[in-house]
Amino acid sequence: MHRTFEELIGSDLDDLHSAALCFTQDRHRAEELLQEAAIRAFHEFRSGVGPADFRRWMLGILVTTYLLKERRRGVDPLAVDVGPEGEEQPDGRQDAAVPFPEPGTRAHEWLRAWLNEAWPELDAGDRLVLWLAAVERIRHARVAKMLGLAEEQVRRRHYRARRSLSTGASRLLTRDRFLGSAEA
Amino acid sequence: MKCSEARQILWPADDLRVGDDTVEEALAHAERCPDCSAFLEQDRQVAGLIRDSVPRAPAPRELRERLFTALARERAGLDSQAQKTRAAWGRRWVVVAAMALVALSAGSFALWISEGGPGRPSAATAFAQDYLRRVVEQESMRGTDKEIAAFFVRELGVAVQPPKIPGFAVNRAIICLLNGRRGGVIEYVGKGQQLSFYVIPVGDDPITEPEDLRVGQIAGDLSVSIALSAETGLAVATWRDGPHQHALVGNADVDELRLLARRYACPVART
Structure with a gap:
């Protein structure tokens, strides 16, 4: 038996809400976005779609609706694509890697909490790409198609966002006070 | 191969890639180069941490309800269009039956479901209309009691265990x-009859006490008044239990439905 649109979206609603909240960084706007995207998707929905395909398809509509809504209010999250020099490509100039704490340690938990709070600091476009590429694990080529960007632009944004979090985490880990208190 | 080339080929480190000659060469470089292997290892760890630490925010219940209500309205709009098409293809008897039922039952109850008032059908009429509409309705869910409860949690935010x-x-x-x-509606079959048990979340909407026949108080800590109505072959019982409007509709006679309704009017499991 085919699952209805309501059944399919009901299963993914928490994840879609998390995505909407990550994109907009505002609870009210996230709810508006999700509702508008769901209504659009409802009208475009054709039965027979499996849960995995539905999720990817629905996410695409959420992203498109997000970009449309943002552009409607004069903001384009993908308009500016300039990062600090040296943070555009994974080249050989990066700082030496800092060993990350083992999962299950207090330092690891602290790092997770820090990362959780670091998301809002990212550029809106980079954050969008990071969610799609790193959290949803959608390939760069597909993300590029969803966002109407070149694959290289997606890769660059993904790298910049990831490096920003990685650098911040490394700095945090090298601070004596952090290490001292985390292991205490 | 230079470090920068190897890193560009192998990043992101958690991605699967086709192992062509270039990738093989980059991997061989990374194995020999401590900086590159540390870079890639850290990238893998960061990727794991990002996925692990991503801000998760479950959809609030109010949003869920608002969204599904909006979808229901959209669907009702589509359904009315589909019904027109079906009628054109010879299913007019359903519409005729519904109209006859509506005419017979109009004004029988003073209990209104939500935005009630003049111009809207009474509770009994609305339930009877829905019962008939589902004769040609195709969407449903079959499963165990647990699966049905999960279905209602997902769709309505209320766990309704089938009584x-x-x-x-x-x-x-x-x-x-x-x-x-x-x-939510749970359909039952047995003894040559079909019953539909309704649970409609109505929240804090004011209660208008039914004026029809009361069939008694339910034992235990739940005390409800049940209103009964007979509608040419269909019997309808309605009652209110906290934030939920209930109804039992079936092709039984009123006396039989009176007994059955008492069984249904017990607290449903909710979370």
């Missing part, structure tokens, strides 16, 4: 739309 009624078996669970409000 167990001796001699009747659960046939299916459905989401219905009554006066623009979404609700």
Whole structure:
């Protein structure tokens, strides 16, 4: 038996809400976005779609609706694509890697909490790409198609966002006070 | 191969890639180069941490309800179009039956479901209309009691365990739309009869006490008044239990439905 649109979206609603909240960084706007995207998707929905395909398809509509809504209010999250020099490509100039704490340690938990709070600091476009590429694990080529960007632009944004979090985490880990208190 | 080339080829480190000659060469470089292997290892760890630490925010119940109500309205709009098409293809008898029923039952109850008032059908009429509409309705869910409860949690935000009624078996669970409000219906079959048990979340909407026949108080800590109505072959019982409007509709006679309704009017499991 085919699952209805309501059944399919009901299963993914928490994840879609998390995505909407990550994109907009505002609870009210996230709810508006999700509702508008769901209504659009409802009208475009054709039965027979499996849960995995539905999720990817629905996410695409959420992203498109997000970009449309943002552009409607004069903001384009993908308009500016300039990062600090040296943070555009994974080249050989990066700082030496800092060993990350083992999962299950207090330092690891602290790092997770820090990362959780670091998301809002990212550029809106980079954050969008990071969610799609790193959290949803959608390939760069597909993300590029969803966002109407070149694959290289997606890769660059993904790298910049990831490096920003990685650098911040490394700095945090090298601070004596952090290490001292985390292991205490 | 230079470090920068190897890193560009192998990043992101958690991605699967086709192992062509270039990738093989980059991997060989990374194995020999401590900086590159540390870079890639850290990238893998960061990727794991990002996925692990991503801000998760479950959809609030109010959003869920608002969204599904909006979807129900959209669906009702589509359904009315589909019904027109079906009527054109020779299913007019359903419409005729519904109209006859509506005419007979109009004004029989003073209990209104939600945005009630003049111009809207009474509770009994609305339930009877829905019962008939589902004769040609195709969307439903069949499963165990647990699966049905999960279905209602997902769709309505309310865990409705199908009440167990001796001699009747659960046939299916459905989401219905009554006066623009979404609700759940559990259909039962048994003893040559079909029963539909309704649960409509109405929140804090004011209660208008039914003026029809009261069939008594339910034992225990739940005390409800049940209103009964007979509608040419269909019997309808309605009652209110906290934030939920209930109804039992079936092709039984009123006396039989009176007894059955008492069994249904017990607290449903909710979370």
